[in-house]
Amino acid sequence: MSLEIVVTPEGSVGKRIAIAGSLDSNTASQLQQTVDKEINDSTELTVLDFKDLDFLSSAGLRVIFKAKKIMDNNGGKFLLVNLQPQIKKVFEIIKALDGMNVFRNQDEMDEYLAAMQNRVKEGE
Amino acid sequence: MDSTPKKQSLASRLSLWIVLSGAIIFLIVLSSNYILSRKLLESYVEQLARETAFSSVQKVETVLHSVATSADSLAAVVATPDISQQHIMQMLQAFVTHNEQIFGMTVALEPGVLPQATSQNGFAPYYYKTNNDTANRHRESAGLAYADLASPDYDYRSKPWYQDTRRAGHALWSEPYMDEGGGNVHMVTYSTPITLDDGRTFAGVATADIRLSWLDEIIQHSQIGQTGYGMIVSGNDTIIAHPDKTLHMKPLNRTGISNENWERYLHSKTSASAEYFSTACKLAGGQCWVAIKTLSNSNNSSHWKIIIVIPQQMLIAKIRMLTVKIAAIAIAGLAVLFLVVIMITRRQTRPLAELASATRDIGAGNLEGKLPAPPRMDEIGSLSNDFNTMREALKQYIADLQETTARQQKLESEIRIAHDIQMSMIPGGGNASIDEKSYQLFALLRPARSVGGDLYYYHQDDRHLHFIIGDVSDKGVPAALFMAKAVTLYTRALKERLLPGETLGMMNDILSQDNDACMFVTALCGRYDLESGEILMANAGHMDPILQNTDGAREQPVNGATALGLMENIDYPDVSFKLTGDSMCIMYTDGITEAHNSLDEQYGEERLLALLDNCRSVDAAQTGNRIISDVSNFAGSREQFDDITLLIIRRKDNETVKPS
Numbered sequence: 001m002s003l004e005i006v007v008t009p010e011g012s013v014g015k016r017i018a019i020a021g022s023l024d025s026n027t028a029s030q031l032q033q034t035v036d037k038e039i040n041d042s043t044e045l046t047v048l049d050f051k052d053l054d055f056l057s058s059a060g061l062r063v064i065f066k067a068k069k070i071m072d073n074n075g076g077k078f079l080l081v082n083l084q085p086q087i088k089k090v091f092e093i094i095k096a097l098d099g100m101n102v103f104r105n106q107d108e109m110d111e112y113l114a115a116m117q118n119r120v121k122e123g124e
Numbered sequence: 125m126d127s128t129p130k131k132q133s134l135a136s137r138l139s140l141w142i143v144l145s146g147a148i149i150f151l152i153v154l155s156s157n158y159i160l161s162r163k164l165l166e167s168y169v170e171q172l173a174r175e176t177a178f179s180s181v182q183k184v185e186t187v188l189h190s191v192a193t194s195a196d197s198l199a200a201v202v203a204t205p206d207i208s209q210q211h212i213m214q215m216l217q218a219f220v221t222h223n224e225q226i227f228g229m230t231v232a233l234e235p236g237v238l239p240q241a242t243s244q245n246g247f248a249p250y251y252y253k254t255n256n257d258t259a260n261r262h263r264e265s266a267g268l269a270y271a272d273l274a275s276p277d278y279d280y281r282s283k284p285w286y287q288d289t290r291r292a293g294h295a296l297w298s299e300p301y302m303d304e305g306g307g308n309v310h311m312v313t314y315s316t317p318i319t320l321d322d323g324r325t326f327a328g329v330a331t332a333d334i335r336l337s338w339l340d341e342i343i344q345h346s347q348i349g350q351t352g353y354g355m356i357v358s359g360n361d362t363i364i365a366h367p368d369k370t371l372h373m374k375p376l377n378r379t380g381i382s383n384e385n386w387e388r389y390l391h392s393k394t395s396a397s398a399e400y401f402s403t404a405c406k407l408a409g410g411q412c413w414v415a416i417k418t419l420s421n422s423n424n425s426s427h428w429k430i431i432i433v434i435p436q437q438m439l440i441a442k443i444r445m446l447t448v449k450i451a452a453i454a455i456a457g458l459a460v461l462f463l464v465v466i467m468i469t470r471r472q473t474r475p476l477a478e479l480a481s482a483t484r485d486i487g488a489g490n491l492e493g494k495l496p497a498p499p500r501m502d503e504i505g506s507l508s509n510d511f512n513t514m515r516e517a518l519k520q521y522i523a524d525l526q527e528t529t530a531r532q533q534k535l536e537s538e539i540r541i542a543h544d545i546q547m548s549m550i551p552g553g554g555n556a557s558i559d560e561k562s563y564q565l566f567a568l569l570r571p572a573r574s575v576g577g578d579l580y581y582y583h584q585d586d587r588h589l590h591f592i593i594g595d596v597s598d599k600g601v602p603a604a605l606f607m608a609k610a611v612t613l614y615t616r617a618l619k620e621r622l623l624p625g626e627t628l629g630m631m632n633d634i635l636s637q638d639n640d641a642c643m644f645v646t647a648l649c650g651r652y653d654l655e656s657g658e659i660l661m662a663n664a665g666h667m668d669p670i671l672q673n674t675d676g677a678r679e680q681p682v683n684g685a686t687a688l689g690l691m692e693n694i695d696y697p698d699v700s701f702k703l704t705g706d707s708m709c710i711m712y713t714d715g716i717t718e719a720h721n722s723l724d725e726q727y728g729e730e731r732l733l734a735l736l737d738n739c740r741s742v743d744a745a746q747t748g749n750r751i752i753s754d755v756s757n758f759a760g761s762r763e764q765f766d767d768i769t770l771l772i773i774r775r776k777d778n779e780t781v782k783p784s
Contacts, residue, residue, distance in 0.1 A: 025766070057598075058595065058596075058644075058714070059599070062643060065644065065690055066641065066642040069640070069642055093646070093665060093666070093667055094646050094665030094666075094687040095686040096665065096690065098686065
């Protein structure tokens with residue numbers, strides 16, 4: 001099984017990384033390279049779209065954690081969206097969902113982002 | 125490419141084609157040459173035959189004409205009354221002597237008409253040459269003989285030559301005859317009537333004899349080539365001159381010329397122009413060209429014909445000989461061409477052969493062999509150069525490959541050593557089977573590669589069996605290093621006698637520090653009470669263990685917290701459950717449940733639970749081996765997907781389980 005990665009802009013300052021196929025020890029380095037290239041200190045929002053991801057192994061998890069760490073360190077947002085049940089279960093087993101912004105679908109995520117923006121506006 | 129038995133050299137193939145096309149061209153040229161030269165020669169021969177016929181006729185006519193003139197003039201002179209017998213005899217002698225062709229002459233007078241013939245016997249003096257050898261006639265040596273035809277025993281007036289001429293009233297040529305009295309030679313005679321001045325009164329006959337042998341001379345001159353010849357036939361088709369003397373005086377049909385084209389022949393009898401045609405010719409065994417020309421002497425009474433015969437075979441033989449000569453030259457030329465082409469192509473393709481042999485050398489692994497120097501900067505020369513470049517590149521590539529292979533081998537040997545070290549870090553070296561008084565333990569670690577990120581550990585003290593099973597994210601060397609760190613930390617926890625939850629907390633804190641690579645370990649850490657069978661267990665993001673007892677197999681939930689290494693300061697709660705007699709606690713890593721088969725299906729927990737359901741009352745080692753073989757059967761030809769680790773603890777009920 002192979003991995004397909006599509007990167008599109010998310011809003012004005014964000015990146016959406018859609019991954020499809022199998023994220024395992026053979027393909028994790030692909031995602032790693034994409035993360036290294038696309039995510040840096042100035043990235044404010046990274047959305048990882050799991051819609052077409054069929055398989056996730058611990059090697060893949062490591063890359064996801066690493067991306068999250070980069071985003072956490074520079075104060076950006078790291079969101080996971082469209083987790084299929086078997087993918088969600090992988091996160092659940094290692095009890096890694098705590099502290100992660102996980103959304104079942106796009107609507108939930110949009111709601112969350114809208115709320116965030118409102119909060120920022122109110123704060124102004 | 126090695127030399128196959130069907131190998132055919134370019135040189136011979138090329139030469140063969142060139143020579144073949146050359147031969148075809150030669151054949152076309154040769155056959156058209158044959159046809160053209162034959163046509164040319166035929167028309168030449170026809171002309172030659174005609175001309176020979178004409179010229180022969182002319183020669184014959186000249187002679188006959190002069191002989192006839194002699195007799196005519198004699199006849200005219202004799203008719204004048206004042207010519208004495210003496211005069212006549214003198215004139216006869218002079219005519220015979222001075223006329224080369226005339227053999228003999230006579231003047232036979234009718235008695236009582238002219239004054240010279242007053243006697244009853246008439247007057248008929250005959251003078252003829254005595255020397256029969258016509259070929260060596262000389263005027264001086266030619267003696268003359270005299271015969272008096274007016275003698276009573278001859279009676280010239282009753283002879284046909286006299287009678288016929290008298291009856292005809294004009295000059296006549298006799299048919300050829302054998303002169304029995306005069307010298308036994310074939311002769312013809314010209315007889316012309318002598319008339320008085322009134323032109324009507326018959327006064328006698330003047331004759332001139334010609335021997336036919338002089339015709340042979342003309343026939344000799346009309347010979348054409350080796351087999352062509354001429355002949356003369358008389359008006360009634362008797363051969364009077366022929367190269368073959370035995371045919372003299374024989375009918376025409378004895379010559380072997382068939383009268384296939386008889387109509388043409390007949391036509392030639394009445395025509396003064398020459399007839400030319402080809403007809404079957406028995407003599408030469410094939411076709412002949414025949415030219416026939418009828419004599420047209422002024423008296424129009426001889427009807428002799430000159431026939432020129434040229435067998436075709438002669439000409440065809442000549443053309444054939446010519447063709448054979450040309451063909452021989454052509455074949456020699458083609459042979460030379462063949463050799464030259466072979467030589468040139470050999471020379472041109474020799475570098476190719478050398479290149480081919482060099483290629484075989486290189487194929488056999490010899491990259492140092494000498495390469496032929498490029499002869500010229502043509503296509504072959506540039507191929508030679510390219511080949512050399514390729515060989516150099518190949519040499520470099522092989523050198524690089526050897527270096528890479530050496531490096532690879534070194535790395536592999538290092539990894540093998542690393543594998544041994546890794547296995548020595550865990551009890552039992554990766555495959556342990558323990559049978560104690562109150563429990564059985566089976567532990568197996570099988571990395572997907574030489575080294576892996578899975579781990580297990582156990583340690584028994586007075587009261588407890590301490591154990592851990594873990595799975596580092598990813599596999600290979602990075603995972604193995606992280607695993608080593610985790611195992612080291614676990615042994616430290618054992619020394620500090622920490623509870624499972626405390627152990628994981630301590631390990632997590634240390635593993636999380638400066639973990640920029642975000643490596644993490646999922647782990648189940650536990651403590652088994654040898655007496656009571658109680659298990660205290662903490663879970664760091666690992667799959668729940670399976671508990672198997674007489675009721676079957678089921679998952680034993682152990683609620684825990686995040687995997688080790690992702691964030692610090694996490695509490696891992698201890699969960700307690702109990703192993704009763706003959707029940708087992710099976711712990712595993714995802715290398716088992718996520719094993720794939722060729723259809724890309726996963727082994728999954730359901731299969732594992734179903735298998736364990738069927739493994740009741742079986743000891744720990746057997747259970748472990750069954751799981752492993754079931755998984756590898758499932759995976760089939762697919763290589764092991766991930767590190768596999770299995771840790772099984774079975775509580776012994778001493779009353780039912782016998783030591784194995």
